[in-house]
Amino acid sequence: GQQLNQSPQSMFIQEGEDVSMNCTSSSIFNTWLWYKQDPGEGPVLLIALYKAGELTSNGRLTAQFGITRKDSFLNISASIPSDVGIYFCAGLNYGGSQGNLIFGKGTKLSVKP
Amino acid sequence: NAGVTQTPKFRVLKTGQSMTLLCAQDMNHEYMYWYRQDPGMGLRLIHYSVGEGTTAKGEVPDGYNVSRLKKQNFLLGLESAAPSQTSVYFCASSSRQGAIYGYTFGSGTRLTVV
Numbered sequence: 159g160q161q162l163n164q165s166p167q168s169m170f171i172q173e174g175e176d177v178s179m180n181c182t183s184s185s186i187f188n189t190w191l192w193y194k195q196d197p198g199e200g201p202v203l204l205i206a207l208y209k210a211g212e213l214t215s216n217g218r219l220t221a222q223f224g225i226t227r228k229d230s231f232l233n234i235s236a237s238i239p240s241d242v243g244i245y246f247c248a249g250l251n252y253g254g255s256q257g258n259l260i261f262g263k264g265t266k267l268s269v270k271p
Numbered sequence: 272n273a274g275v276t277q278t279p280k281f282r283v284l285k286t287g288q289s290m291t292l293l294c295a296q297d298m299n300h301e302y303m304y305w306y307r308q309d310p311g312m313g314l315r316l317i318h319y320s321v322g323e324g325t326t327a328k329g330e331v332p333d334g335y336n337v338s339r340l341k342k343q344n345f346l347l348g349l350e351s352a353a354p355s356q357t358s359v360y361f362c363a364s365s366s367r368q369g370a371i372y373g374y375t376f377g378s379g380t381r382l383t384v385v
Binding site: 164167188189191193198199200201202203206208246248250258259261262263264 | 304311312313314316329363372373375376378379
């Protein structure tokens, strides 16, 4: 079946640093979504992308829909402590019928000790 | 503005016991989903429903059953719990227009099977 490869699996951040993560697939997707999961909570939608090449921002977060439609990137600028959590990418390939979201395994952001 | 509500939030079961997890949504969504989340495994789809009275298997359906008798509720059942079913379970829902607008998730049920 379709799979998403999300990297890195985990990373440590120091306040003020910029953070980058990405998601790749061997399949084409029509929609890319990025979610954040805070500890003890369910994932919450951050950004949705619908067009190849699209660049969308939400505050300090910027996400891009790759030109090949097989990848997506999420950048966080000037990270703050509340950015810690797990970030999931999700892709959707739909034709004439409802498809299900495919989720990456997540990137866990932690604070540098 | 409840969104998706899951009950219970925590549960400890003994091996072989049964239980039902309840998911309720108040957004009039057509589609509902059950996921499990395990460390390093991401979110794996157990079962889903595209409407009242319909259910379908996801990626990891074995050991679980579901029912969607009412549009707003989606029940996940474990008939005979096993330690391998220790996990955090998430319910989600989406509109008929589909997942292009993303799923809305509940806050999860943490289940431990001993």
